Amino acid sequence: MSPFSGSAARTEDWRHLRLTRHEGVATVTLARPEKLNALTFGAYADLRDLLAELARERSVRALVLAGEGRGFCSGGDVDEIIGATLSMDTAQLLDFNRMTGQVVRAIRECPFPVIAAVHGVAAGAGAVLALAADFRVADPSAKFAFLFTKVGLSGGDMGAAYLLPRVVGLGHATRLLMLGEAVRAPEAERIGLISELTDEGQADVRAGELARRLADGPALAHAQTKALLTAELDMPLAASVELDAATQALLMNGADYAEFHAAFTEKRPPKWQGR
Numbered sequence: 001m002s003p004f005s006g007s008a009a010r011t012e013d014w015r016h017l018r019l020t021r022h023e024g025v026a027t028v029t030l031a032r033p034e035k036l037n038a039l040t041f042g043a044y045a046d047l048r049d050l051l052a053e054l055a056r057e058r059s060v061r062a063l064v065l066a067g068e069g070r071g072f073c074s075g076g077d078v079d080e081i082i083g084a085t086l087s088m089d090t091a092q093l094l095d096f097n098r099m100t101g102q103v104v105r106a107i108r109e110c111p112f113p114v115i116a117a118v119h120g121v122a123a124g125a126g127a128v129l130a131l132a133a134d135f136r137v138a139d140p141s142a143k144f145a146f147l148f149t150k151v152g153l154s155g156g157d158m159g160a161a162y163l164l165p166r167v168v169g170l171g172h173a174t175r176l177l178m179l180g181e182a183v184r185a186p187e188a189e190r191i192g193l194i195s196e197l198t199d200e201g202q203a204d205v206r207a208g209e210l211a212r213r214l215a216d217g218p219a220l221a222h223a224q225t226k227a228l229l230t231a232e233l234d235m236p237l238a239a240s241v242e243l244d245a246a247t248q249a250l251l252m253n254g255a256d257y258a259e260f261h262a263a264f265t266e267k268r269p270p271k272w273q274g275r
Contacts, residue, residue, distance in 0.1 A: 014050055016043040018068075024061035024215040025208070026054060033069025038077035039125055041084075044099055047129075051106035061215035061222075061274065063110070064207045065133060066117040067126075075124025075147065082151065097157075100125065104159045107132040108230050111223040113214050117207035118142045118194075123182075128158040131167065134226060135195040135210060138185055139203040144193060145182040155180070166233060168192050218256040219274030 012019070018029040028050065030037035054060045067073050076082060085093060107114050107129070116122075116133035123145040130136050130144065146164070148157045155161065155177030164173040168191045176183060188194045198206045214222060224247050232240040251257055255275040263270040 014046050016040060016046040017050070019050065021060070024059065024219075025064065025211045026060045026062075027064045027066060027208070027211075030065075030067045030073050033067075035077060036071045036074035036121060037067040037069065037126070038074045038080075040077050040080045041096070041099075044103055047103045048099060048106055051103075051110050054112075055106075055110045058111070060112050061219045062112055062211035063114045064117055064204075064211050065107075065114060065129065066204055066207065067119070071120030071126075072116070072118045072122040072142070073126025073129060074121055075126050100158045104128060104132045104163075109227075111226070112219070113211075113222055113226060115207045115211050115214075117203045118144075119201070119203045121145070123147050125158060128160050128163075131160065131163050131193075132158075135207075136193065137196045137198060137203050137207040137210060138188065138194045139198045140185045140200050142185040142188065142194070142203070143182050144176075144188055145180060146176050147180045149178060150180040216272070218270075218272045220254060220256060221251060224251060 018031045020027045020029075028047070030039075030043070032038060032040075032043075054063065085096065088096070113135065114133040115135040115137055116130040118130050118136055118138040119141050121143050122130045123143075124147045127144045127146050146155055146157075146160055148155045148160075160177060161173070164177060167173075168176070172191045175181065183191070183193065185194065185197055189197045196206060196210075228240075228243065228247060232243065235243070255273045256270070259270050259273065
């Protein structure tokens with residue numbers, strides 16, 4: 001994502017989610033607990049635009065995506081989205097589905113790690129938001145369900161058919177996307193869908209601790225690692241090692257690389273600058 005912006009003013013007024021910041025860590029909370037944080041058109045648009053703004057301003061070094069109340073996110077709101085899409089024409093439906101995909105691209109392409117803190121249900125689009133994150137920290141109540149075929153749609157929604165096989169393998173992804181079966185936390189950890197399984201009620205805490213650890217580290221190195229992980233998914237080996245070489249050459253000219261050597265020599269912790 002480009003750090004350059006046009007004339008439109010940046011905003012802190014996000015009506016469909018809650019944003020907090022603390023020393024380089026941003027926390028974005030889906031805040032419709034009475035609806036299990038079901039997504040609306042506005043929530044999708046706010047997530048897309050917020051991630052772009054945070055990427056441009058370059059003050060965020062890690063982001064936690066969380067849900068308020070009893071669950072992470074139950075997916076698209078049945079009345080406000082599914083009901084409304086029944087009256088849309090093809091062009092409008094294409095615009096909507098492209099927007100949901102733009103949210104996933106924004107999570108994957110923003111230059112900072114994203115940690116999904118999952119408790120309770122992560123269903124439909126909520127499961128894909130968690131899937132798109134770099135880390136999924138979940139407590140034992142977590143339950144992932146890619147429900148798209150359950151409503152008569154393709155399981156390959158919002159990039160799920162691209163991302164899920166790369167996280168859990170084609171066999172598990174086929175089962176989860178084709179059948180729409182729910183996966184509870186112990187199995188999700190076993191197949192690699194969960195990065196860390198916490199004690200009950202601790203997902204938000206552990207996600208915050210991981211975000212703090214990442215934010216205190218070499219931000220540019222993290223950003224480039226994330227970019228390479230995404231870019232090299234479809235590259236042949238020769239192209240991947242060439243891209244790795246070019247990236248390392250750039251980072252070897254950076255302040256953090258020199259700072260590591262100075263800190264090692266002086267027997268002190270590095271003071272990372274993210275440059």
